[in-house]
Amino acid sequence: MSKMSRVRRRLPRLTGRQAAVLTVTGVLCTGTAAAALLGHPRIATTLLALLGGVIVAGVLLLFRRLATVQRAGVSAQRDLRTTVEEMQRRLVAAVERERLTAGDRHLELAEAIARVKQVTDRKAASSQLLALPREFEATVQLFQSFTPRAPMPSSGDFALNPTDLLELLHLIRTRKPRLVLELGSGTSSVWIAYVLEQTGGRLISLDHDAGYAGRTRTALAVHGLDTIAEVRDAALTPVGIDGRDYPWYDPEALADLHDIDFVLIDGPPASTGADARYPALHMIEKRLADRATIVFDDAGRPDEQAAMAAWTERFDGLTREGELLGRHAVLAFARPPALAAAFA
Numbered sequence: 001m002s003k004m005s006r007v008r009r010r011l012p013r014l015t016g017r018q019a020a021v022l023t024v025t026g027v028l029c030t031g032t033a034a035a036a037l038l039g040h041p042r043i044a045t046t047l048l049a050l051l052g053g054v055i056v057a058g059v060l061l062l063f064r065r066l067a068t069v070q071r072a073g074v075s076a077q078r079d080l081r082t083t084v085e086e087m088q089r090r091l092v093a094a095v096e097r098e099r100l101t102a103g104d105r106h107l108e109l110a111e112a113i114a115r116v117k118q119v120t121d122r123k124a125a126s127s128q129l130l131a132l133p134r135e136f137e138a139t140v141q142l143f144q145s146f147t148p149r150a151p152m153p154s155s156g157d158f159a160l161n162p163t164d165l166l167e168l169l170h171l172i173r174t175r176k177p178r179l180v181l182e183l184g185s186g187t188s189s190v191w192i193a194y195v196l197e198q199t200g201g202r203l204i205s206l207d208h209d210a211g212y213a214g215r216t217r218t219a220l221a222v223h224g225l226d227t228i229a230e231v232r233d234a235a236l237t238p239v240g241i242d243g244r245d246y247p248w249y250d251p252e253a254l255a256d257l258h259d260i261d262f263v264l265i266d267g268p269p270a271s272t273g274a275d276a277r278y279p280a281l282h283m284i285e286k287r288l289a290d291r292a293t294i295v296f297d298d299a300g301r302p303d304e305q306a307a308m309a310a311w312t313e314r315f316d317g318l319t320r321e322g323e324l325l326g327r328h329a330v331l332a333f334a335r336p337p338a339l340a341a342a343f344a
């Protein structure tokens with residue numbers, strides 16, 4: 001590549017008109033200089049005037065060009081703003097559409113949940129209605145066996161249902177235990193005490209809640225059963241089983257008991273912690289008579305199912321008897337002869 005063409009490449013690209021103006025300016029400058037040097041002042045002045053005219057025309061052209069560029073810039077800016085605003089509008093519309101769709105979905109979901117709740121509520125209500133004749137029959141049978149000396153406290157809810165009570169009292173009446181231990185006092189304590197009054201026997205009932213223990217004591221006294229049944233305050237304390245602590249009745253409340261031949265496990269309530277009733281058998285096994293009956297309430301719940309599975313595996317001589325009524329499980333305990341001999 002020649003030196004000339006290299007210089008031409010480095011120069012900024014000129015339009016035809018710019019090149020022509022540059023050439024004319026160059027010629028006029030050269031002509032003015034030559035005329036002045038050769039002593040032709042008139043020609044030099046004429047050429048200088050022409051040069052001035054060319055410069056003025058060039059400046060005017062430049063201003064026009066700049067004005068055009070500025071107008072183009074303003075128009076490009078306006079276009080850009082319009083495009084950005086349009087995009088913003090589309091974005092807001094899309095977000096709004098999504099929001100409305102999500103709102104619709106939320107509404108549909110809430111309606112579906114409400115429908116499911118209605119159905120389950122209706123099912124629960126209808127299962128309670130279906131249970132009414134059963135509970136009514138049980139109530140009639142309960143009151144046929146004796147006449148209470150004062151109004152009986154209510155059954156159901158936290159207390160055993162009439163159907164639960166009916167089988168429980170039947171077991172006590174037929175097996176005639178000498179010492180009944182009840183975990184969780186209440187209405188059941190009064191019913192049990194009435195049966196034990198007929199069959200001969202004693203009831204010890206533990207309650208973790210001093211308030212409910214007091215209420216049961218009052219009920220027993222009103223019915224004249226306080227010589228048959230005793231309610232003991234037994235606050236929940238940690239008891240260790242296989243390296244885990246469970247809140248359970250203070251073992252001190254059991255310390256003087258032995259040969260217990262009937263147990264009702266109806267506490268502590270599930271609200272006191274997971275596996276709330278699991279410690280029961282571990283804590284009372286050595287205080288049981290060689291043969292005992294254990295009624296375990298709420299046996300259908302997962303924690304109670306797990307407790308029963310673990311107990312029957314752990315304690316030899318513990319079997320499930322089967323039940324006639326109610327929500328409880330009836331377990332039979334028969335201490336294996338070798339262990340019974342060691343206890344004797």
Ligand SMILES: C[S@@+](CC[C@H](N)C(=O)[O-])C[C@H]1O[C@@H](n2cnc3c(N)ncnc32)[C@H](O)[C@@H]1O
Binds near residue numbers: 187206209213269
């Ligand atoms: C399942 S309840 C025991 C009920 C008792 N075995 C009966 O059938 O009447 C277990 C414990 O819950 C507490 N309790 C009793 N009635 C209650 C109630 N209405 N609300 C909350 N807790 C109650 C008492 O401390 C009781 O020992």
